[in-house]
Amino acid sequence: MDPSAYIILSAILFTIGAIGVLLRRNAIVVFMSVEMMLNAANLAFVTFARMHGNLEGQVIAFFVMIVAAAEVVVGLAIIMTIFRTRRSVSIDDPSLMRN
């Protein structure tokens, strides 16, 4: 099958993820959107691996998964901490770095 279909799917998912990141205010949803973008990238990597006939794309996808897992752990911990102090998971609330 033509691998470009997978790549296009990956692009679609990535864009939808980006929409989520940009437009949603719930920090957890934003975070899930980031995961969605990572997954889309992974799909592209896996497809590239198949297209080029070597496994390195899969290895990269594997590393992306690990890094994403690490990121989720820390990110969710941060969200929890913010929630504890602010009673809110809105990503716009912790804007202490403003100006």
Place this chain on the structure above:
Amino acid sequence: MPELSDFGNDPFWLVCLKTLGVFVILVVLVLFTIWAERRVVARMQMRIGPNRTGPFGLLQSLMDGFKLALKEEIIPVTAHRAVYWLAPLLSAITAFAAFAVIPFGPEVSIFGVITPLQLTDFPQSVLYVLAVASIGIYGLVLAGWSSGSTYPLLGGLRSSAQMISYEISMGLSFVAVFLYAGSMSTSQIVSSQQSLWFAVLLAPSFVIYVTAMVGETNRAPFDLPEAESELVGGFHTEYSSLKFAMFFLAEYINMVTVSSIATTLFLGGWMAPWPLSLIPGINSGWLPMLWWLAKTMLFIYLFIWLRGTLPRLRYDQFMAFGWRVLIPVSLLWIVLVSGLRAIREEMGDTSNTMLAVGAIILAVLLGLLLLATMRRTRVREPDIVEPTGPLSPQAGTFPVPPLPGQTFEYTPRSRQPVAGATTSGSQEEPDA
């Protein structure tokens, strides 16, 4: 012995037939397990157990199932309908799906087609089991959440936390098996145990797996998420009728699944045990299914036995055990196994060195264990003071009943008429 290339060649009708077979085996085994549990526990508690429905009460579970299906279904108003529906389905489907890669026997001839007695197999099939199990957890979490009630939510969270935790040590216990079998496919793992079962060769992995599988299935003594006395019934508190039956079914199928995985990975699967395996031809044809069944039943009996014997753990103890004992020990064991294998790869036939190193490591571990136990015995004895003399109910802390050897000293208040206690002006003493 079936090879990996033997799979995936079945005609469509045979696939359907095999699927049906797996389904039937599972359902029958579940019915039997429920009955066996009630009978065995009853025996352990000097009771008789169900013995009315069918011979030895064998049909009891079937009848219970019918009854459950026919009961009125109550759905809480606060429940989230779609997810409430989805949850038991997820539980049951994943429970069945995990069984697809369990080998029941060697290649047999079914209606003229030579095929392995196993629905399917592929190089990563054990990982598939883990993956399916991790999806199954969704059933629990979603059931707990969608019920819209506090107890199920807590129970669901607890169960899933527990299952995820124990899935880690479970996965880790597989690693040594993968290393020795050189494959993640169930059929290959079975065939690599021809000479020696992994339960013997990788005894620590086996022990870890057996412990983790009890935690994974939420069974006693690790059944705290469903602790009736604490959480009413866990994640399925608000479920009734057929949906509850599905959870029930899923739980018992999971029992059977983890038992059969234990059989497959550690007890040589469908192969006959040692003295019997010397008989030629005993590991061919349909007969090995019997060995598989016997080994699986052995584990199911273990489950029942544990339930009848052990008290329930506290949640924090349980989690601490999983994270601080099982996982570190698994990791150590994996390091040891891979280290030994690496030594063997690098140094060739130097089993003596390996044995010496192993002995030293074992000695060190034993020493550490000994130290740990010695430390535990050094716990300071609490100072027990035999209370004597009169005791004031308000003395020191909070009112306590007099201990043996103490006399109760009445406060002036208890002797006085209680102010405002009279509605008709009577001044009677409260009886002491």
Place this chain on the structure above:
Amino acid sequence: MSMSVIVAAASEGSTGEQFTFWTCAILSVIGALGLVLSRKTVHSALFTALTMLNLAVLYIANDAPFLGLVQVIVYTGAVMMLFLFVLMLVGVDSSDSLIETLKGQRLIAVLLLAGFAVLLILTLGTALTGTQSVGLVAANEEFGGNVQGLAHLMFTTYLLPLEVVAALLITAALGALVLAHRDRWTPKLDQEALSRLRMERYAETGAHPGPLPNPGVLATSNAIGTPALLPDGSPSELSVPPPLRGESRSRLAAETTEIDADVTEVREIAEGKETMRPKALRDVDGHTDLAEVYPEEKGD
């Protein structure tokens, strides 16, 4: 099961793969849209899980069975579960307000995204036309299988990244522990301290030290909104769960009148003994100030 079918289909490049791809692609796009569009966060999480499951299938279809299974175990089993946990900890009912608060964010975002989409379509369109996939059959066969091939790459060429990533994971775990850790400023309340507190509160305010009475005890029905009857026949509002209390006022009143007859009967039987229960104890149930009951105890 279906997995081997998928694998087989993928390697052949047959209509089987077409079917798998379209099914999973549609489902995963639905999941992604659901993630962005759901108002309830839990729904977003479930939709995400759906997408990830479908992506796993697509990985398998793309000759990456190991990665597909790892995707299920890691993403669906662990990551998304973690999300669900956090959701339930921060309150699952937190649904998002869809009003945009940042000035111009939505407009610029839409414009940029549109540009991004155009760019993607253009680049992908030109880059992908006429590409043909080599397939992984040869690469997989080299070391005897997909897992073996991956392992070979990871433990030789990519050994350093692997070690670094392992360190990263440990760091992340520690970081999460540190972030989620809350220092305990007060000593942990054990059973003894709790009971002491309860008794102190009893001594100070007269709050009932024991567990609350169960609903429906000695009452006509055991429904959760039905108040229990005390031994002297009066209904105890404390036995009703707080959310139902206000709502059940009327029911309480009805219940009271309904059982009034029984109570009178009991009272008549117990005639001469006035009450079966000292007034003081009833007062305690009703939160009477203890000072009224035991005035001389004040000074202690």
Place this chain on the structure above:
Amino acid sequence: MSILTAAQAVLPMSDGAPAENVEPITATITAAQAGGAFPLMWLLFALPAVGAAVLLIVGRRSDRWGYLLACALPIGSFILACILLAQMMALPEADRQVTLELWNWTFAGSFDAAFALRLDPLSISFVMLITGVGSLIHIYSIGYMAEDPKRRLFFAYLNLFVAAMLLLVLADNYLLVYVGWEGVGLASYLLVGFWQYKDSAAVAAKKAFVMNRVGDVGLSLAIMLMFLTFGTVTFSDVFEAAPEASETTLTIIGLLLLLAAVGKSAQFPLQAWLLDAMEGPTPVSALIHAATMVTAGVYLVVRSNAIFDLSTTAISVVLAIGVITMTMGAWIACAQDEIKKSLAGSTMSQIGYMFLGAGLGPAGYVFAIFHLLMHGMFKADLFLSAGSVMHGNDDQKNMRLYGGLRVAMKVTMVAFFCGFLGISGLPPFDSWFSKDGIIDAALGVNVFAGLVALGVAGMTAFYMTRMLAMTFFGSPRWAEDQHPHESPPVMTVPMLILSIGALFGGLFFVYVAPIGEWLAPVTGYEESTPVIPEIPLKLTSLAIAIIGIALGWRKYATKDVPRVAPTNVTILTTAGRHELYGNAFNESLFMRPGQYLTRWLVWFDNRSLDGLVRGIATGIGDLGGKLRLWETGYARSYALSMLGGALLLGVVVATARWF
């Protein structure tokens, strides 16, 4: 040999006549070759160092036993020093220079200074003085500091001092000398400020420290210059290479070394700190500011004799400083009313004598060191006695409030009197030999200096008589609640032992163990011919001393001493009371100009450099303020920026690919 010519006995004699030239020690043998206890010589300073470390690290837990340990360790060092002395005397004269290289602690490029010790007659003499007097003062301190809550700390610092001082005199190279030099400076600072809750003590400690730093700069510059010139800082190598250097270089090195010596030894013009340093506990004054540390300057000059011998300018400056300080110190000692300050003035004066001796060149080195050793004993004795007097009089320091203490403090008076005999130049006691040796040599080299020295000898006798009389004789002038009492034996016994040294040290070193023969191989010796014949000279000096004593006795013992210092005094007395305006001198000459310079520099810096820097900073800040508007604080805005950036990048890349 008559007593009058006894001073000559210190000189190296061969067949009753002074040797023309002394063969300097050339051979250096290592400790391992020397054998015996020599390889253990590092223990000399290691023992007290360990004591200091233990007391400081173990802390309060050692309060109960720490001081005993601190006493035992210097005594151990002393015993070891005795053994080493005996072994060294057994060595042939030319071999009396033992080195012990412990490890190499500094190497940078060609610079290479080993942590090496050197034991020769000069350093072993110092070691004996430091450990002997040090041990006695440690023991004395047990009694003196008995009531002090921080006694353990005091002993720790004392041990630290002893260790540093021993390192100073044992060092084999200038860099290690510098370590010891700074170490004693630190110990002195800590001990002067030991009662730092008193403002005066804290200020005095700071002052001593700062003024010492001025000298230390000289030493460090000298070391650098030495390395630059000779490529090494080891004694033997430097001395060997010295004749090849130009005289200017040697003069500069010598003057820098002299600056260091002047700072450490409180000589003019860096003399102002010594009197203030008397704020420290009296054992400190006795050990550090009389017997050992302040003489380190003399040690440095004598040790570097190879350099000074080659530079007439430098050695003349040494001589001049000696003469000036000698006079100043005596002057101050005559006018001060506080017993310790008077003694401090005396110390300055006596060290001035030593500098004078050292400034005479080879003719005077031996006498400088001889006088140094004698001074170490009698001045320690005097200080300890003074401390005992203060101890018995509620820490009263003003001599005008003593009077007639001979009744109450007999032992102390005996000890003080012995010290008096030792210092005032009466035969046959210490100064009779050592000071007159210097005067003799001075008259041979520089008549003017010799005559001044003779005069100051009379002043010495005068102020010592003044102190003796004001303290122990005359009518009692104590306050009502001041109950003078004798000190405990733990204090008086060390005093008495030192008294013996003060009385008979001179005789011992002249007749029993001739110090000149002992030291001359290290310092070199040249005979000088006095302009006045010997016997008239001796008689003159004795007469001057007796006149001084008589004047003092007449003024302070036979007349009543007013309790409050009289104000209608000569300008000389007023100047003496103000320490000859040393502080004012320093202030106007160094401090004020320094302050003005600093202020001007700050002003200049603000206007020129800072203006430029601030301008740039303000510009960047303004730019940052503009850029800051981009930072909204909202994560989603940042995400938007990222998307924009990615888009831009993608467009660029795609364009590049297409065209």
